[in-house]
Amino acid sequence: MHVAMLDMGNRKYGDCTYCEIDGKRILIDGAHKGDEACSTRMPASLPDQLKELTGNDAPYDFDLIVITHCHSDHIGCIPELVAGGTIRAKWALLADARMGFGVPLEEEFPCRPTTPLERVTAALQEETLPDSATTEEVRALIDTAATLQERYAKLLTDLEDCGTVVVQYGRDPHYRLEKAFEGCGFKILGPEVDQLLLCADRIERERRKKLVLPDAVTDQGDEVEIYRFLAKRLLPDGGLEDGATGAALNNQSIVLRIGTGPRAVLLTGDMQFAAPGIGGLRQRMVALRNSVSNAGPYAFVRLSHHGAANGTDNAFLDAVHETSRFGISTGAGDPGHPSEKVLKLLSDRSSQIEWARTDRNGLVSLRLDSEDPRFEIARGELSDAGVDKIKPASSKAPAKRPRHRRVPPTPQPSPGASRLAGLPRLTFVTHEARLKARIGGAADQSFDLIRASGHQLVDLVTDMTPFDVARLASGSAGVVILGGYSVIPALSVDTLPPRIRRQIENARHADPDNYVVWSDDPYGDLAGRGAPDLPVSRIPDGGCGAGFLNAWRRWRKKISPRSACGIFGGHLRTISSQISRQGE
Known part of the structure; x- marks a missing residue:
């Protein structure tokens, strides 16, 4: 069993995991749009890293590709890699398109936003950028989000045209898929369909609310100004916390076990085990955590949501208490992930565990078939608990109150x-x-x-x-x-x-x-x-x-x-x- 977390470069968030077990290759999530090629923000492209892991040139054949949920940093560049023939797959387990984007059956899919407010609304379904984000970063997010539905729909078509068996989780039966990979210990642990539907309904409602905002919002100016206005309204401190739509998308993440016994691996997407952030999910999350615990023990756990505090707490770590190796996937340009709280939780257990993180360690590999499994990292040190502090948000000086309305100083x-x-x-x-x-x-x-x-x-x-x-x-x-x-x-x-x-x-x-x-x-x-x-x-x-x-x-x-x-x-x-x- 060989599991690897690919380097996410210098961009925020991002997730891509490679697994090879008993001759079968599985790819889970696809980093960011644009990561199919080298750039200053992605020194090693995904194809370059796949070549290093497989020892082969493209095309890269996978028995299964998985997209855990419909955030852009998980769909990533898989649509482009499939369209260009760089990646080929026998099976594909994908987040359901309509539930993932909150598009009911009576509406057209895919929908390409055209007005500034529609485009910004699509961007607000992604992880909210902090106040310190540059204009270029905000524009890139809006452009990516505005085309995401269209790219995802094309991916579905391209896969089917190539003969890939596509399973949209929550819509299509997945019994045949699990049967095909049962020899690898492959098991879908959740979430249940009712959780997917509850989250889909929340995504739809949040989208509709933003589309009927008053003229005072849409009169803010260009897309970047509208985005900043709405992000500030949703998150008053301009912080990195998810809004309701982001949490709903995260909580649709497909949670997987691959392998059994001493080579079992747990992959969690962006599931918010510690703090769902959506009403009605707490008991469902407890049940899912119990399912995760019952399917263990695990030799390796990739912590959810890029090491965010809403993904991991002591209760979750207790549920996988026999695990000795953990991984965190995120880009180096992300000061809020992993969370300082999560790193402290890991540090408190450092005598029993070790962890690797792609923002500090680059490409991370772990071979569980060896007698003494050890992390192989491209740079840095293992179990690094360092935190990049969030840059202070810029703000205008507060306007002075009219003199006649000031409250005089009083004891x-x-x-x-x-x-x-x-x-x-x-x-x-x-x-x-x-x-x-x-x-x-x-x-x-x-x-x-x-x-x-x-x-x-x-x-x-x-x-x-x-x-x-x-x-x-x-x-x-x-x-x-x-x-x-x-x-x-x-x-x-x-x-x-x-x-x-x-x-x-x-x-x-x-x-x-x-x-x-x-x-x-x-x-x-x-x-x-x-x-x-x-x-x-x-x-x-x-x-x-x-x-x-x-x-x-x-x-x-x-x-x-x-x-x-x-x-x-x-x-x-x-x-x-x-x-x-x-x-x-």
Whole structure:
């Protein structure tokens, strides 16, 4: 058994894995569009690396090629390699085209976006670029995303024309495929069809929402400006966290085992095992993780989603606890992947495991048939836990408020901890850096008060989702969000079940918001059912430190341990209006 993670060059993300077992060759995912040729960003093209691995010149014959899901850094350059005859395959296991792009049966496929908003909407289905991305990087993403459906549809046609047996996962039966490769220990571990459908519905809804945005958005200017505006709206800090569409695509990833016993390999795509980011998936993800564990043990595990924190946590590592070798596939131009958290988890287990990562090690090979399997790397050191820090996002200086509307400096009241200490345990959620930027030292006073009173304070860092917060809040009497929507964003919630939404789709004008509301409820959703299990309230900041602390004082005077949960809604609405007035 020979498994290799190909070098992803200097671009963000990217995944391509080569497996050879018992004379059969399997290729999983295809890196980036353009990686079929050498460039400054891809010094060794995919064909060059395949030549090094196989010892042959093109064409490269595979018994099976796999595309785990419909993100561009996994479809990659496979359409071009197949069209040019560089790659030939007997079988192809592909993410279903319609579910992968969220295109219902009544719509035409493929759809080539033409307007700037349509093209940007396609780009927002990809991993969101950070604020620091250059104009050239944004344009390249938009161009790639706008042609992705068309390229994928052509790939399906080209494969069938070449005699390849194509299986679209979730649409076509895959029994014959597994039967053909059962001697290799090949097994599809998930996801189940209901998870694919739930994610497809989310992709479609998110796409439709963006296509009916107001003129204020489309008037932003060219495509790059529209993209930056919408990315900022979806991700207020311009961070690397996935939006709802990205998470839905990731959670459609085909999860595979290849090999058995001491040569079993687990390949996970971009599956978000640790934090699904989509309501209704938590229990399904637990079931999938159990399936992964039951199909082990594994000699090698390629960690999901380029080493992101939403893909790997201690629970996942415990599920594959007998594994001693791990891999992370991503490009060297990606400061957010692998996550510092994941590298810390691996480092904590470094006495039992070792890992390789393509951003630091280039082409990584592992031969599991040898008596002493060892990683072979092109450069660097194994088990490298180094992190490339994210570049600070550029931003314009904040506009000054009109002089007559400024709040004059006033002595800030001392919070005091006695009343807050007497309440049932609460979970307070904020983004500490953003809140400090808006209200200064008042934020630190609030944080000190919460900690001194024995309550939980969660700093919502960029790789946490509302569902992570809900999990941390389990055992609390409620969740209190500190700060307005520029500090902690609300989430869009579809109030209609998928069946009803399809029935009324032609009557969307009946409700100006298309029955979608913005809500804080997901921060209290413990079960992932789309409804809060804990009461959730918010204390907005109003951009005013004195007003924020005054609201704290009034809240603590009126609230009691017995009414801690019931009083949240009504009383905090009063606080909201008070802070808004003082902020003016």
